Amino acid sequence: MQIVRRAKSHGxxxxxxxxxxxxxxxxxxxxxxxxxxxxxLSYLxxxxxxxxxxxxxxxASGQLEDGIVVLSML
Incomplete structure (x- = not known):
């Protein structure tokens, strides 16, 4: 598994x-x-x-919000 390079910022x-x-x-x-x-993007x-x-x-633990995995800064 890898993070795909395609990223988009919402501003x-x-x-x-x-x-x-x-x-x-x-x-x-x-x-x-x-x-x-x-x-x-640099942080990502x-x-x-x-x-x-x-x-x-x-x-894996099913922690999704509207089908999206939500993360915050480390």
Whole structure:
């Protein structure tokens, strides 16, 4: 499993990205305190491994909000 590089910022400190699960994808949302897309995306890439592990753990335990794995800054 890996985080797919496709990421989109909503301008409000939230980034959506897809977690690859074989051929399937799981949408994830990361909430940050950053004000710019560049800062938020840099954070996502810096902590990619940790965020992926957190997303997989939440998915396995069924912690979804409207079918989306919701994460926040480490």
């Amino acid at each position: 409000d400190g939230t980034i959506t990205f897809s977690l690859a699960l074989g051929a399937a994808r799981q949408m994830c949302r990361l909430t940050t305190t950053f004000h710019t897309d560049k800062q938020a 890439h810096k902590y990619r491994t940790e965020l992926e592990q957190m997303a997989r753990a939440r998915l």
